[in-house]
Amino acid sequence: MMDFTTPPYLLKTASVQRVMLQVLAALLPGIAAYIWLIGPIVLVQLAIATLAALAAEAAMLKLRDKPLGLFLGDGSAVVTAWLIALTFPPLAPWWLLVVGVLFAIVVAKHLYGGLGQNPFNPAMIAFAVCIVSFPALMSQWPALGLKTSFGEQIDIVFGLAARVDAMTGATPLDAIKTALKLGEGAVDVPALLANQDIFGNFAGRGWEWVAAGYLIGGLWLWKRGIVSWHAPLGFIGGITLLAGALWLWNPAQFAGPLFHLFSGGAMLGAFFIVTDPVSGCTTPKGKFVFGFAAGLLAYVIRVFGGYPDGVAFAVLLVNICVPLIDMYTQPPIFGMKNEK
């Protein structure tokens, strides 16, 4: 039967599922680069997170008495899972990912009312909770110089082998921060960046290409109209502004904007995290403000704070301000542009 109660009778073939699938597709170039850099263990982590997310989602939907098929297939849990897998250290133990995912899906999403209701980005909640609770595990990034085999990686992730400290190293961001701290003004950034073991052409060696992969995927999302340019540009602008200003002021102590944009979670954040519609702003101006504020904060936290990266905390902090930003950035409606 026609659904006669509700015009319009024509609908665009859009669905939440399609949106989410495109977001997942856009992550692929970054993931490919990540696998090239770290190894197939990335896929294992993605799988662990996905399974955990789907199980948690199904359990919560059942508890909340929601239609399982409809919501499980919407893809939103998978997006959260992938973001968690991509922001956690690739050799993190499997249970850490599961804890993160459970927290994201159960607490950050469903306890707040499920799809569309969560004020905080679930993946970022997972990251924040885990880095606060398990700071050591969350800071163990694989040392790039040392090649580990897939078997060894599997053993580490599933706790079959002891975690070898020698196998983990500092992220490029961390490397700079620690070196500067230890050197107490004696070391300068350009000299550090010359270390080809850690640093590549413009950011972390290898990592820069992962970031470039996210950039490509992000641009594709923008092209498809899934994300608007406002939040990413705001975010990139925020980081560039602060990083650029400090770098111009003292290039010996601060790395340049390009380095910061292609390090840590910046690119992933710009296109896949600050663009989250549910926990982000909705007005065009608001999206820009949201991205910009998150960019500034992310830079401040990663450079001056105690954590290796600041994207997660920055995003969560700005999440709190969303209703306020939205309220003050309501665009004028048709016919009211010249009125106050």
Added chain:
Amino acid sequence: MLQRLFKFKGGVKPQTNKTQSVGLPIAVAPLPTRLIVPLHQSIGGTPDPLVAPGERVLKGQKIGGADGWISSAVHAPTSGTVLAVEERVAPHPSGLPTLSVIIEPDGRDEWITRTPVDYKALAPETVREMLRDAGVVGLGGAVFPSHAKLSASKTVPMEELVINGAECEPYITCDDLLMRERAEDVVRGVGLFRDLLRPKRVLIGIEDNKPEAVAAMKRAVQALGEDFAVIAVPTRYPAGGAKQLIRVLTGKEVPAAKRSTELGVQCFNVATAYTAWRAVAHGEPVISRIVTLTGNVAQPRNWEVLIGTPLAEFVALGQPKADTDGYLMGGPMMGFEMPSPDAPLVKATNCIIAGSPTLFPPKAPEMPCIRCGECAKACPHELQPFELYWFARAKNFGKTQEYSIFDCIECGCCSYVCPSRIPLVQYFRFAKSEIWAREREKNAADTAKARFEFRNLRDEREKAEKAERLAKAAAAKAAEKKAEPAPAAPAADAGIGAPAAADGGAPAAAPLDAEAVKKATIAAAIERARQQREAVQPKNTDRLTPAQQKEIAEIEARRAPLQAEQPERSAPPATDAAQEQQNQ
């Protein structure tokens, strides 16, 4: 001439599905066996029936006279006998009945004497009255009485007259065919409007997916030596919304709170111009219109149909396919399902679409809003539909008004793009009808309160006057007493009031009065409570769906469908709603 075009924000591009019905020329539909002519076919007052059952009527004879200035006459579409004047199901989503004149055609199709006039020789006022009495209303779907839109603002010079041939809704092609086949009469009608409004420029906007219509109109304009600009505008729904077309052609944005004439613009549909010309120059009132019959039918095409033709007889002309499961009136974006095969075609009927499960598949289930903002991007009035939705759902109607719900033209773009398939427009209609209902209640309560207060005031005044009178009388008596000290109490008139009268006859008076006041107060309080109860009674704000339909029915007429001519103003809530209620 190079015409600068402007853009309106938002809008969508659904499949137009127009080619199916433009292959054949307009055909004249055969005489139906019955005509059901609703008296209320335009915005505004319901015409009074001028005929009685059994009476013979001629084609074009007025059967309903305009009731007031914002109203429009209704005529017999053919000659025949009036069978009844009674309530019949209306072509309206509510399916509520409306007073209609039922005519049995005699097959002779005998006209009244038609008197063509040269409008140039007449006063503009007379021409406007002629149009009202000929039943000329906006045929784009809004059915606002045209004569009431043909007076320029007294303070703002009329700059542009916009003629709407955009026809942006999918499937509908009646204006397209009209312009292709009868362009000259359309242009003459536009000339008539131009002469009444005296604008600086006349702009005829047609979506660029109708090149034949554009060419035909250009030829006609040239042939008649007019200087109207025929402009192809980009095809994007709802480019044919009056406000959107005005924006595209003039750059002006008419807000909900203003009339377009306040910005020096007025807008009419091409079919309206055509009927206006027929009315004035041929003496033919609006008794037929062109209707597209398309969708799930073997032969989609346009028909010239008598107003009042029952749906069932009309759709038979197109041979609906076997799996047809309903008929839409209007386009798929803003139309609605015809409530019954007996419902008649009216002046607002521009299109009938036969629906089938393949044509309009059932909607996938609704999901929660993910705040993706797609709806806001698509909204031509630049609203934030998801915010409106949120507040409407929470029944926070104050907030919906803060977010300009009355600027929503119910075009359906937001629902069209929503990935969660939320029926947003339904929520907005619900919120609007609730706001109107509350406004009405409040007005009723205010009237009751005013009445009560007035009565109180009057009572008090009367009491005061009475006390004064009595005091005077007592004083006079006292004086009298003094003057002539008679010992006997004047028991007879010690009636009421005089406070502390010296003599023994008076004491009963004061308490009596106090009691009367108390009683009156109690009675008044009871009355007030009763009135308040009454005023509040029809409230149904706590149930979401059931009573909604009826309310929606009321606003339906006001919702200015797109394609449309301008409904002239956007509903100052209470009065219009009340008026409409009367009209039903």
